[in-house]
Amino acid sequence: AQSVTQLDSQVPVFEEAPVELRCNYSSSVSVYLFWYVQYPNQGLQLLLKYLSGSTLVKGINGFEAEFNKSQTSFHLRKPSVHISDTAEYFCAVSWGYQKVTFGTGTKLQVIP
């Protein structure tokens, strides 16, 4: 079974400051890892994904994440946030064509 933990339910950060959203996972097999962003009343948009290869993954909107197998983490970072980054961010895992398991989400609030 796979599980995802996002310990921070809300993260306030000032505009142009850096941010890190934490994600830890557990799985008995190698997994694929994802970050999705959800704006209010909208669907899920894929930010970035790790399937294999380089552990540093770059995504859209200036976000990046680093896969750390020894710490079973996949933290999301952005060096300078913008007001438009205010949204909820979901970390997720899957394996092959199996179901995607989502974390509980982190609400990023960018303060002007």
Added chain:
Amino acid sequence: EPEVTQTPSHQVTQMGQEVILRCVPISNHLYFYWYRQILGQKVEFLVSFYNNEISEKSEIFDDQFSVERPDGSNFTLKIRSTKLEDSAMYFCASVQGASDTQYFGPGTRLTVL
């Protein structure tokens, strides 16, 4: 870029009524899924479908739910007798193969009154 589409975007129904949510997966994809997200909560897996049969389902997916791929393009989720607690956003997803990413549709917001 090909995308998963879902209709309707918003469905309002009375408790006890049947609803059918429709999805058109990406054309060469082989695996199909339904997820739901109750307002303010995380996205939860409901069911996966491959080769015209259910391959996995969650405990949420009880006898009130069914899925079907009636033709070569549509993938539907039916709720036979809706309850208030079925109110949620329902997402369809599809994937081509084992090493691919699941692509999610924009969702259908179901409101049960």
